[in-house]
Amino acid sequence: MPDDGRVWIFDTTLRDGEQSPGCSMNFEEKLVLARQLARLGVDVMEAGFPAASQGDFDAVRAIAEQIEGPVICGLARTGDADVDRVIEALRPAARGRLHTFIATSEIHMRDKLRMSREQVLEQVRRAVDRARASGLQVEFSAEDATRSDRDFLVEVYSAAVASGAQVLNVPDTVGYTTPFEYADLIRYLRENVSGSDGVVYSVHCHDDLGLSVANSIAAVLAVARQVECTVNGIGERAGNTALEEVVMALRTRAGYFDGLHTGVQTTEIYPTSRLLSTVIGVQVQPNKAIVGENAFAHEAGIHQHGVLNNALTYEIMTPDSVGRASNELVLGKHSGRHAFADRLRELGYDTEKVDVNEAFRRFKQLADAKKTIYNEDIEALVTDQMLRIESTYRMERIAVVAGTFATPTATVEISVDGEVRKTAALGTGPVDAIFKAIEELTGTKAQLLRYQVNAVTSGIDAQGEVSVTLEEEGVRTIGQGADTDILVASANAYIHALNKLEQRRSSGVSSLRGI
Numbered sequence: 001m002p003d004d005g006r007v008w009i010f011d012t013t014l015r016d017g018e019q020s021p022g023c024s025m026n027f028e029e030k031l032v033l034a035r036q037l038a039r040l041g042v043d044v045m046e047a048g049f050p051a052a053s054q055g056d057f058d059a060v061r062a063i064a065e066q067i068e069g070p071v072i073c074g075l076a077r078t079g080d081a082d083v084d085r086v087i088e089a090l091r092p093a094a095r096g097r098l099h100t101f102i103a104t105s106e107i108h109m110r111d112k113l114r115m116s117r118e119q120v121l122e123q124v125r126r127a128v129d130r131a132r133a134s135g136l137q138v139e140f141s142a143e144d145a146t147r148s149d150r151d152f153l154v155e156v157y158s159a160a161v162a163s164g165a166q167v168l169n170v171p172d173t174v175g176y177t178t179p180f181e182y183a184d185l186i187r188y189l190r191e192n193v194s195g196s197d198g199v200v201y202s203v204h205c206h207d208d209l210g211l212s213v214a215n216s217i218a219a220v221l222a223v224a225r226q227v228e229c230t231v232n233g234i235g236e237r238a239g240n241t242a243l244e245e246v247v248m249a250l251r252t253r254a255g256y257f258d259g260l261h262t263g264v265q266t267t268e269i270y271p272t273s274r275l276l277s278t279v280i281g282v283q284v285q286p287n288k289a290i291v292g293e294n295a296f297a298h299e300a301g302i303h304q305h306g307v308l309n310n311a312l313t314y315e316i317m318t319p320d321s322v323g324r325a326s327n328e329l330v331l332g333k334h335s336g337r338h339a340f341a342d343r344l345r346e347l348g349y350d351t352e353k354v355d356v357n358e359a360f361r362r363f364k365q366l367a368d369a370k371k372t373i374y375n376e377d378i379e380a381l382v383t384d385q386m387l388r389i390e391s392t393y394r395m396e397r398i399a400v401v402a403g404t405f406a407t408p409t410a411t412v413e414i415s416v417d418g419e420v421r422k423t424a425a426l427g428t429g430p431v432d433a434i435f436k437a438i439e440e441l442t443g444t445k446a447q448l449l450r451y452q453v454n455a456v457t458s459g460i461d462a463q464g465e466v467s468v469t470l471e472e473e474g475v476r477t478i479g480q481g482a483d484t485d486i487l488v489a490s491a492n493a494y495i496h497a498l499n500k501l502e503q504r505r506s507s508g509v510s511s512l513r514g515i
């Protein structure tokens, strides 16, 4: 295989990212993100783990049907049923990849799989053979590779190649390795696995020691040509390798990395990060590299002075290069429906899937309440609208009394499967009163774990973006709401979280975990 220095970006936001607590996404949310990931230009998109639940299967199938550009990948354990489920889900894909895995460390084989080395090897051959026979590309992962015996790894990967695997992934499943050690392991495999010349080596790192990006890049410098990563670095425990950090490191230090490059459209990085945060309701910390609020802020006077004279005095990359030309006025009160629809398309929304008339009506309302409308406002509004479709509960009207003198009281009207219900409740504050009223109307037993408010943009008239985390019988969901009135946003977010709980109940919940 010719090596032109191209590093494949394998995005697993929708699979490993989605496995992280509170980051689960429903069908519509996955499709919205998948569309944006295609715009971002990822090479491979791991869309899910079809055997994990019917919901996962449906999402992978729909992504395979609708998303053009990236290779669409589905994850499977080595059993026939898992493999067949992926083959079925990927049937509509123009280019599909089956990613199968099995653990190879002594501790995993003994205490989790209860299999001998010979049995594990047999599983690898069987799964890869079966997957190859379907005509899909095949990627094989030795789970917990970094804690596995090297010589056994060589045997396992050699078996996978002999059966036709084209990509060998070397996961640091538990975030245990360090850069030089990891690079050395990949080099060792390259030299010792039979048939290595014809395959792509891939890395999959976790950030338990804060080393996932460093480990991935060290491996790329050695020999790896595919990096598995997620937007904002979301993922199990401390998360996965952050896509934006790997991509911008290779780009910003192109001279040092000597021809290593990715195909990512970097100006889509920030919009993708924002969209993900909005959808899952998990914001990145302000000092997060590339996409954090302060990543390009220059506070110190001497720095500001330098940046004003020449941005490069303290900036190693420009905010524009990652799509952060934000806070520009995009549309005003007098913009027409046509200009609005154009802007939606520019922001990556499929205008056939969004109710443009409804979005435009809400945009006009927002423009009345708020002087300037930014891209972030439109994103918040459309996401808020998309997340509200096909739901059990719907917010109708709300009125709240609060202050230092009155007992906080909320009167709330919602519809439940179309039937309108109304009640009033007292609370310790206005949000508490709203939530008590909704609790009474829906009869929910869900427990409120977290309530969070963020401003979508700067300015006193900014929209508030509220996220509410609920838990019921071990299932956790996050609801979102955005509005210039944070009490309305709070009610919407709470109802959204309840709707997601309902949806999770009907689509089935899985505790299956991948590599």
Ligand code: MN
Pocket: 016, 173, 204, 206, 235, 236, 240, 514, 515
């Ligand atoms: Mn993982």
